[in-house]
Amino acid sequence: MGKFKYTPENEEKFQITAKKYPKIDSMMLPALWLVQEQEGWVSPDAMIYVAEKLGKSPIQVYEFATFYTMFNLKPIGTxxxxxxxxxxxxxxxxxxxxxxxxxxxxxxxxxxxxxxxxxxxxxxxxxxxxxxxxxxxxxxxxxxxxxxxxxxxxxxxx
Ligand code: FES
CATH class of the missing domain: 3.40.30.10 (Glutaredoxin)
Structure with missing residues (x-):
């Protein structure tokens, strides 16, 4: 487990959203979105975190995150x-x-x-x-x- 972790508020949002999705697979987008809201970007560390949470491999999360241009894969300015x-x-x-x-x-x-x-x-x-x-x-x-x-x-x- 790396350094990234949802804040308690985001963990709660994650759990609430998870209830709305029948399959954990469809949670990739909201899960990454929460990461970006929290950090401003999606770090490799956070991808591993999301992968573990969703039972995916980090590469699956990486492929997903790189497909959607709205995700910042590098730290952005303040x-x-x-x-x-x-x-x-x-x-x-x-x-x-x-x-x-x-x-x-x-x-x-x-x-x-x-x-x-x-x-x-x-x-x-x-x-x-x-x-x-x-x-x-x-x-x-x-x-x-x-x-x-x-x-x-x-x-x-x-
Ligand atoms: S906000 Fe609609 S065109 Fe810019």
Whole structure:
């Protein structure tokens, strides 16, 4: 058993979800999702943990986790910026925001700043099109963004 372990709250969520699924097999997705919620990424250690919990081999968990692009297989920055790239956000200025992030933080989608502080992902519609363009910063939405507003948000994180 490695170092990773669900927090008691996540263990409880796992147990509640497990009751809803007839087969433990179908628990792979929610089980990994809980890992990512807890740690920000899915480490090899956590994959072993999930494999043991579900009675799978670590390689089965690994294959599953690599198939779904929403799982981070490397540690991400303290601040995870998810920039929506879908139509409304795209039209309303997401490309300018992306350019600004590149200029100020030096990162493109999929990259982390060298100090490990910021990670940028491009994501599909987050259901906040009315507030386009938007980002989620550690899952918190910031809508109707302009470069100036984003600048302020980034400075507050620094
Ligand atoms: S298009 Fe960006 S939130 Fe819907």
């Amino acid at each position: 601040y995870h910026i998810e920039l929506c790239k879908t139509l409304s956000c795209m039209i309303m200025g997401a490309p300018e925001l992306k350019k600004f992030i590149k200029e100020t933080l030096g990162i493109e989608p999929g990259q982390t700043t060298p100090d490990g502080k910021f990670h940028l992902s491009e994501v599909e519609c987050q259901g906040a099109c009315g507030g386009a363009p938007m980002i989620a910063l550690n899952h918190q939405y910031h809508e109707n963004l302009t470069v100036e507003k984003l600048d302020k948000i980034i400075k507050e994180c620094k």
